[in-house]
Amino acid sequence: MPLSMIAVIVLALGAIAFAAARSKARLFKPVGTERLHSRPNYHAAHMLLWVVVPALIFVAMWSFVAPRLINQSILTSPAASELPPPGIERDAVLNEIRDLATGKLEVSFNPAAEQLAPVYRDARDHYTILGGIAAALLAYAGGGYAWTRLRREFRARNRVERAVMVVLVAASLIAIFTTFGIVISLLFESLLFFQKVSPAEFFFSLEWSPQTAMRADQVGSSGAFGAVPLFWGTIFIGAIIAMIVAIPLGLMSAIYLTQYARPRFRAWMKPLLEMLAGVPTVVYGYFAALTVAPAIRDAATWAGIPGASSESALAAGVVMGVMIIPFVSSMADDSLAAVPQAMKDGSLALGATPSETIRRVLVPAALPGVVGGVLLAVSRAIGETMIVVMAAGMAANLTLNPFATVTTVTTQIVALLTGDQEFDSAKTLAAFALGLTLLIVTLILNIIALRVVKKYREAYE
Amino acid sequence: MASHKMSARDVNVFYGEKQAIRNVSIDVDKENVTAFIGPSGCGKSTFLRTLNRMNDTVVGCRTEGRIELDGEDIYASEMDVVLLRARVGMVFQKPNPFPKSIYENIAYGPRIHGLAENKSAMDHVVETSLHRAGLWNEVKDRLQESGTALSGGQQQRLCIARAIAVDPEVILMDEPCSALDPIATAKIEELITELRGRFAIVIVTHNMQQAARVSQRTAFFHLGELVEYGATADIFTNPTQTRTQDYITGRYG
Ligand SMILES: Nc1ncnc2c1ncn2[C@@H]1O[C@H](COP(=O)(O)OP(=O)(O)OP(=O)(O)O)[C@@H](O)[C@H]1O
Ligand SMILES: [Mg+2]
Numbered sequence: 001m002p003l004s005m006i007a008v009i010v011l012a013l014g015a016i017a018f019a020a021a022r023s024k025a026r027l028f029k030p031v032g033t034e035r036l037h038s039r040p041n042y043h044a045a046h047m048l049l050w051v052v053v054p055a056l057i058f059v060a061m062w063s064f065v066a067p068r069l070i071n072q073s074i075l076t077s078p079a080a081s082e083l084p085p086p087g088i089e090r091d092a093v094l095n096e097i098r099d100l101a102t103g104k105l106e107v108s109f110n111p112a113a114e115q116l117a118p119v120y121r122d123a124r125d126h127y128t129i130l131g132g133i134a135a136a137l138l139a140y141a142g143g144g145y146a147w148t149r150l151r152r153e154f155r156a157r158n159r160v161e162r163a164v165m166v167v168l169v170a171a172s173l174i175a176i177f178t179t180f181g182i183v184i185s186l187l188f189e190s191l192l193f194f195q196k197v198s199p200a201e202f203f204f205s206l207e208w209s210p211q212t213a214m215r216a217d218q219v220g221s222s223g224a225f226g227a228v229p230l231f232w233g234t235i236f237i238g239a240i241i242a243m244i245v246a247i248p249l250g251l252m253s254a255i256y257l258t259q260y261a262r263p264r265f266r267a268w269m270k271p272l273l274e275m276l277a278g279v280p281t282v283v284y285g286y287f288a289a290l291t292v293a294p295a296i297r298d299a300a301t302w303a304g305i306p307g308a309s310s311e312s313a314l315a316a317g318v319v320m321g322v323m324i325i326p327f328v329s330s331m332a333d334d335s336l337a338a339v340p341q342a343m344k345d346g347s348l349a350l351g352a353t354p355s356e357t358i359r360r361v362l363v364p365a366a367l368p369g370v371v372g373g374v375l376l377a378v379s380r381a382i383g384e385t386m387i388v389v390m391a392a393g394m395a396a397n398l399t400l401n402p403f404a405t406v407t408t409v410t411t412q413i414v415a416l417l418t419g420d421q422e423f424d425s426a427k428t429l430a431a432f433a434l435g436l437t438l439l440i441v442t443l444i445l446n447i448i449a450l451r452v453v454k455k456y457r458e459a460y461e
Numbered sequence: 462m463a464s465h466k467m468s469a470r471d472v473n474v475f476y477g478e479k480q481a482i483r484n485v486s487i488d489v490d491k492e493n494v495t496a497f498i499g500p501s502g503c504g505k506s507t508f509l510r511t512l513n514r515m516n517d518t519v520v521g522c523r524t525e526g527r528i529e530l531d532g533e534d535i536y537a538s539e540m541d542v543v544l545l546r547a548r549v550g551m552v553f554q555k556p557n558p559f560p561k562s563i564y565e566n567i568a569y570g571p572r573i574h575g576l577a578e579n580k581s582a583m584d585h586v587v588e589t590s591l592h593r594a595g596l597w598n599e600v601k602d603r604l605q606e607s608g609t610a611l612s613g614g615q616q617q618r619l620c621i622a623r624a625i626a627v628d629p630e631v632i633l634m635d636e637p638c639s640a641l642d643p644i645a646t647a648k649i650e651e652l653i654t655e656l657r658g659r660f661a662i663v664i665v666t667h668n669m670q671q672a673a674r675v676s677q678r679t680a681f682f683h684l685g686e687l688v689e690y691g692a693t694a695d696i697f698t699n700p701t702q703t704r705t706q707d708y709i710t711g712r713y714g
Binding site for chain 1: 513515518520543544545546547550551553555557558559560561569570573574620623624627
């Protein structure tokens with residue numbers, strides 16, 4: 001009987017308890033003019049919580065503890081003396097034992113596994129039954145406690161409300177802890193990397209060629225981990241070329257939509273523009289690699305520009321810029337719309353034309369919001385992966401030529417982690433260091449952007 | 462007999478299907494302050510805004526009839542609305558300085574109309590305008606500070622100075638004191654009195670005493686119609702229409 005069965009049983013007990021508590025609570029009658037504090041459903045929900053929550057928490061914890069206990073009993077059984085010493089090999093045998101016992105594996109490779117499979121099965125049944133009994137006891141205990149409190153005056157509603165709040169808090173904490181978890185795991189792997197490669201080399205050296213020797217006698221692959229060309233490529237594509245495309249187009253379309261477009265047209269156009277943000281990035285990637293990049297290369301070769309490549313910074317940057325337009329335009333749209341009509345009227349009443357009003361009053365007033373939008377867009381652009389993987393190329397070039405191929409942080413992370421890897425080589429670990437750098441930079445950009453936007457909002461309230 | 466700066470004939474204004482102004486004909490004097498009074502929603506602002514075509518910016522707003530500025534039809538197709546608004550300035554109910562420095566707030570209009578050749582000419586325009594608006598002494602040491610950092614009354618005088626800076630012929634004011642305290646209000650009233658003669662002034666107000674204090678001509682609007690128009694003294698002491706009398710004596714409004 002697997003643990004999930006136990007959970008189902010606990011829930012069934014909860015349902016019974018709910019029904020029982022409700023029918024009892026229905027009999028409560030108000031005394032005099034005083035109203036009932038909690039309606040029957042609240043009493044029942046309180047009951048349900050006490051039956052289900054402690055037992056389910058126990059089941060969840062048990063599902064972590066039980067496998068360890070099972071392993072423990074395998075290792076202490078007499079036949080375990082034939083197992084290899086702790087390490088990868090022993091883990092492999094333990095996996096084999098489990099697969100044999102659960103029927104995933106028909107034949108064993110390891111004689112010890114064959115012997116130990118029944119031990120595994122016994123231990124598993126033993127601990128599952130133990131867990132089941134404990135869960136049931138907890139459910140009864142919780143239910144019993146709640147039952148003793150099931151009285152007319154009991155303020156079940158407040159308790160249930162508090163439980164709901166706890167659930168909501170827990171949900172938001174999960175998101176926060178996940179972020180922390182990501183940062184910590186990245187940090188950990190990055191520290192391993194920086195033991196092998198000095199931070200000075202990583203952040204300041206200009207050469208990137210992460211192929212390290214697999215065997216000592218291999219030649220020509222000493223590995224160089226200077227990430228500057230990647231940082232440059234990322235900035236060149238995401239913060240320069242993409243923004244040269246996205247800022248004017250986004251801003252102008254926002255101006256058009258807020259100031260000139262008729263409401264009916266705006267109602268159509270705005271969602272359409274925002275749809276650009278919903279196009280899967282891999283589709284942009286195709287477009288960049290198959291349509292834009294060759295066109296740019298042909299044009300550049302025709303114009304006689306040296307170093308034109310079929311994977312160019314320009315192609316990736318332009319397409320990324322198009323992808324980013326909605327970010328810029330929707331932020332600009334919001335902040336333009338937030339500029340009071342009175343400000344506009346004041347300018348028009350002085351005889352300014354609509355475009356003078358936009359240029360001299362609206363845009364300056366909306367600027368902080370626009371800047372915030374642009375910063376968010378940049379942080380989105382430098383973290384963008386698919387477009388650059390497909391269109392930017394792999395060569396780590398430190399170049400100002402937008403027609404040449406460059407590579408980015410995200411592209412290299414993908415390159416470093418795909419294929420067969422040793423998980424403790426500098427090459428693999430470099431991916432984490434890159435990821436951490438990217439994460440920190442985007443985090444900072446986001447914080448600044450939110451600050452700017454918030455400050456701006458206050459200015460008009 | 463005062464000469465007419467603006468005259469309106471049979472003006473009708475519609476917001477979509479709804480008519481906000483019915484057959485209004487009125488002359489605005491060059492040397493006098495004209496007050497528009499009337500209960501809320503009677504169309505004072507709407508009519509005021511037809512005088513510099515600010516209603517053009519309202520989607521669905523339509524104006525019929527003839528309005529002349531020095532004998533020129535301001536709704537004629539040859540009339541350039543940008544130039545019209547430079548000649549007929551406007552001050553709004555809520556002070557609306559631009560989020561720029563005091564200096565830039567004033568320089569804004571002259572700059573877009575090319576009224577100052579160079580920096581010193583602009584300095585001169587800024588100083589005169591602030592002087593005329595009675596604000597110079599209060600702000601002369603802080604011209605680079607933001608206009609939004611001034612007090613409400615100062616902001617409103619800044620907006621008046623801003624309107625003066627483009628050297629208009631008419632200044633329209635829509636309840637310029639309704640967001641101000643009594644002291645700031647008194648200052649604005651004093652200012653209006655000083656500006657009289659240099660500019661034709663039209664002021665919308667809900668404050669009967671204010672109309673009596675600052676204006677020489679008063680127009681009483683009701684339900685989109687012009688009920689009575691005449692010398693302020695006559696309107697307040699000796700109205701010919703019962704509706705005017707009821708309003709002035711506070712029977713409704
Ligand atoms: N933008 C608009 N769209 C539609 N109707 C409007 C608009 N502005 C004003 N109106 C209507 O036109 C009529 C006159 O409004 P207006 O603002 O001119 O009145 P008012 O006399 O200035 O009132 P108040 O003293 O409250 O400022 C009102 O019935 C109002 O509802
Ligand atoms: Mg009004």
